[in-house]
Amino acid sequence: MKEILDEIDSVMHKNTWVLSDLPPNCKALRCKWIQKSKIKVCGSINKYKAKLVIEGFRKKEGIDFFDTYAPVARISTIKLMLALAVIHKLVIHQMDVKTVFLNGDLDEEIDMKQLEGFLMPGNDHKVRKLKKSLYGLKKAPKMPSKV
Structure with a gap:
């Protein structure tokens, strides 16, 4: 349970969403928790991890999103940087x-x-309007990051 609270803290700290009413003719996506345990080399449990994941697979390509390209470094570029x-x-x-x-x-x-x-x-009927990208969105890797 501590790992879920840690994840909620980080999501809230980043101002990931705001509460709002659901606009007419819109559907809100569901979300779920993905929990994993990290295993040490000896086989014992190192720590538990939890991620809040939105069900972005419910969005339709060409209707809800168009482009999912995410820039990645080529291995040849990484080798060049290491050599330099x-x-x-x-x-x-x-x-x-x-x-x-x-x-x-x-x-x-x-x-x-x-x-x-x-x-x-008091806001049971409201939805969370996302301001930041969240794990599970098709476009999440493409969103510009401020890191």
Whole structure:
């Protein structure tokens, strides 16, 4: 349960959504929790992880979205950067952004149903209008990030 609260904290800290009324003729997407356990080399459990994932697979290509391209680094580019770092005696650092999809601003309106167990009191009928990208959206990897 602690991992779910940690994920909710990070989602809320990034101002991922605002509560609003569902516009007419619109459907709100559902969301769910994906929980995993990280295993150590010896086989014991290292830690538990939880992600809030929107059911973006319910969106229809050509109607709800058009482009899902996400830029990725080619392996030849990575090898070139490593070679240049060795030649110029540079230090290489690796960075992993835990909530990378939550940094992308959405360019469209997406409504999400409220989470069971996390309903806002007095606003049970409202939906969460996404301001930031969320795991599970088809366009999430393409959204511009401010990291």
